[in-house]
Amino acid sequence: xxxxxxxxxxxxxxxxxxxxxxxxxxxxxxxxxxxxxxxxxxxxxxxxxxxxxxxxxxxxxxxxxxxxxxxxxxxxxxxxxxxxxxxxxxxxxxxxxxxxxxxxxxxxxxxxxxxxxxxxxxxxxxxxxxxxxxxxxxxxxxxxxxxxxxxxxxxxxxxxxxxxxxxxxxxxxxxxxxxxxxxxxxxxxxxxxxxxxxxxxxxxxxxxxxxxxxxxxxxxxxxxxxxxxxxxxxxxxxxxxxxxxxxxxxxxxxxxxxxxxxxxxxxxxxxxxxxxxxxxxx
Amino acid sequence: xxxxxxxxxxxxxxxxxxxxxxxxxxxxxxxxxxxxxxxxxxxxxxxxxxxxxxxxxxxxxxxxxxxxxxxxxxxxxxxxxxxxxxxxxxxxxxxxxxxxxxxxxxxxxxxxxxxxxxxxxxxxxxxxxxxxxxxxxxxxxxxxxxxxxxxxxxxxxxxxxxxxxxxxxxxxxxxxxxxxxxxxxxxxxxxxxxxxxxxxxxxxxxxxxxxxxxxxxxxxxxxxxxxxxxxxxxxxxxxxxxxxxxxxxxxxxxxxxxxxxxxxxxxxxxxxxxxxxxxxxxxxxxxxxxxxxxxxxxxxxxxxxxxxxx
Numbered sequence: 001x002x003x004x005x006x007x008x009x010x011x012x013x014x015x016x017x018x019x020x021x022x023x024x025x026x027x028x029x030x031x032x033x034x035x036x037x038x039x040x041x042x043x044x045x046x047x048x049x050x051x052x053x054x055x056x057x058x059x060x061x062x063x064x065x066x067x068x069x070x071x072x073x074x075x076x077x078x079x080x081x082x083x084x085x086x087x088x089x090x091x092x093x094x095x096x097x098x099x100x101x102x103x104x105x106x107x108x109x110x111x112x113x114x115x116x117x118x119x120x121x122x123x124x125x126x127x128x129x130x131x132x133x134x135x136x137x138x139x140x141x142x143x144x145x146x147x148x149x150x151x152x153x154x155x156x157x158x159x160x161x162x163x164x165x166x167x168x169x170x171x172x173x174x175x176x177x178x179x180x181x182x183x184x185x186x187x188x189x190x191x192x193x194x195x196x197x198x199x200x201x202x203x204x205x206x207x208x209x210x211x212x213x214x215x216x217x218x219x220x221x222x223x224x225x226x227x228x229x230x231x232x233x234x235x236x237x238x239x240x241x242x243x244x245x246x247x248x249x250x251x252x253x254x255x256x257x258x259x260x261x262x263x264x265x266x267x268x269x270x271x272x273x274x275x276x277x278x279x280x281x282x
Numbered sequence: 283x284x285x286x287x288x289x290x291x292x293x294x295x296x297x298x299x300x301x302x303x304x305x306x307x308x309x310x311x312x313x314x315x316x317x318x319x320x321x322x323x324x325x326x327x328x329x330x331x332x333x334x335x336x337x338x339x340x341x342x343x344x345x346x347x348x349x350x351x352x353x354x355x356x357x358x359x360x361x362x363x364x365x366x367x368x369x370x371x372x373x374x375x376x377x378x379x380x381x382x383x384x385x386x387x388x389x390x391x392x393x394x395x396x397x398x399x400x401x402x403x404x405x406x407x408x409x410x411x412x413x414x415x416x417x418x419x420x421x422x423x424x425x426x427x428x429x430x431x432x433x434x435x436x437x438x439x440x441x442x443x444x445x446x447x448x449x450x451x452x453x454x455x456x457x458x459x460x461x462x463x464x465x466x467x468x469x470x471x472x473x474x475x476x477x478x479x480x481x482x483x484x485x486x487x488x489x490x491x492x493x494x495x496x497x498x499x500x501x502x503x504x505x506x507x508x509x510x511x512x513x514x515x516x517x518x519x520x521x522x523x524x525x526x527x528x529x530x531x532x533x534x535x536x537x538x539x540x541x542x543x544x545x546x547x548x549x550x551x552x553x554x555x556x557x558x559x560x561x562x563x564x565x566x567x568x569x570x571x572x573x574x575x576x577x578x579x580x581x582x583x584x585x586x587x588x589x590x591x592x
Contacts, residue, residue: 031422034429098316101309120324126546126565131327154323186308215411217525233413258414265409
């Protein structure tokens with residue numbers, strides 16, 4: 001193990017390390033802690049210039065209550081859910097299929113199609129912006145959740161295919177050969193042999209794509225505009241103009257917007273990290 | 283394997299065309315929906331953008347062909363130049379996330395009580411949306427209310443308005459971007475460190491390698507896959523920077539924090555006017571910068587692929 005395990009070092013080194021850990025963590029999360037402290041303060045603290053002293057009262061419930069009951073925040077959150085969940089399902093389903101085709105079969109153009117997916121996944125969003133916006137407008141899907149979902153599914157398929165294909169490549173190929181010798185139809189091999197083995201990959205991708213899509217901002221402002229369809233990342237700017245300079249409410253609002261992916265992360269950490277390393281680093 | 287499949291298909295003499303060609307038809311059918319989606323929304327739009335960049339077009343009315351007119355205009359556009367330079371700053375400074383991430387990973391790669399929670403909390407910023415990161419940092423930087431300036435003034439220095447100062451604003455935004463990016467690199471290295479071969483470390487120790495030498499000659503070579511991915515995601519992240527700029531400064535002060543991705547959006551789709559053609563020309567430039575890196579990534583992946591086959 002590198003660096004040398006702390007248990008093998010001197011007692012002083014151990015104590016230093018143990019006390020450094022929380023200090024480092026607080027410094028690392030300082031901007032975030034600041035926002036959390038803001039979000040429980042009463043408005044009076046800001047007008048009195050008491051930004052960093054002890055809060056004059058504890059207003060957690062009032063502040064967060066106002067976020068939920070006096071703004072469009074719940075609608076934005078619901079929109080985010082209605083955009084994110086179908087995207088996750090669609091992109092994972094499509095990429096299970098593409099990953100299976102590219103990982104199992106040998107045919108001409110296999111690597112070419114695979115590399116097309118990878119390359120497409122890396123392009124700057126701006127080169128897609130004008131045509132995709134046009135396409136969405138022409139389909140009558142501008143400012144709808146469906147318009148965003150369709151684009152997200154298509155774009156995320158690139159990344160998901162990369163992940164799924166590499167995962168399927170690493171499965172024992174003998175299993176598929178054995179099934180073929182038994183005369184199992186190809187689609188049944190996909191459904192009954194490969195798909196059950198892909199569960200960890202599906203879990204990892206779902207968690208990851210959920211966070212990616214939930215956090216998307218660029219496409220939300222390009223393809224939607226009102227509280228009817230906008231997800232919370234875009235909605236937060238209108239929320240902030242509703243409560244301009246009321247830092248206690250704006251802080252509470254952005255914490256609310258951040259909570260769902262954070263919860264998903266803490267609940268499904270192992271899958272999340274497996275996904276992030278693209279399966280390349282074990 | 284195809285020979286066994288062939289043998290089976292010969293055994294059953296009268297078979298449909300579908301069954302005889304199943305090793306080609308099956309993958310094609312499985313690919314079809316994914317490829318179709320991807321083509322319509324990603325591949326074709328790239329070429330459409332190339333085409334639009336040759337026109338003067340407001341997005342609604344008639345488009346007029348002007349050849350390379352938009353690109354000629356770019357050459358003398360002062361704002362384009364600023365954006366391009368800012369992109370270079372982003373690229374160079376963003377790479378700091380890699381050594382910083384490695385540093386934190388080495389710091390956390392221990393087995394003390396509660397270390398798992400520490401690791402997840404250090405990783406935490408990456409899970410936040412860039413919008414939230416942008417807001418958090420712009421409040422952190424606030425001249426009066428912000429915590430940063432309260433700390434600075436507590437030490438007796440003048441308070442600075444980072445996002446209001448054209449010479450500092452871009453660096454302030456990059457610092458905000460480095461926060462989640464470092465967390466990402468850290469997690470890549472932590473997973474990589476897990477897989478480091480303990481025997482090689484022991485052998486290195488016996489040979490008297492310690493500290494920096496051990497890191498450089500024994501550990502880092504084994505972390506190469508992690509470094510590669512960290513490099514890929516950091517470069518892409520740097521060139522994609524948009525959310526933070528849009529949230530923190532909206533390109534200002536005086537347009538000093540624009541980057542190509544933001545400038546393109548501003549030209550094509552904001553109150554500055556709907557110049558779709560000109561915006562697309564900016565996007566094409568950004569695309570070629572990115573393509574340079576994409577080609578390199580694909581080449582390395584292709585090389586690995588060839589090695590895996592042998």
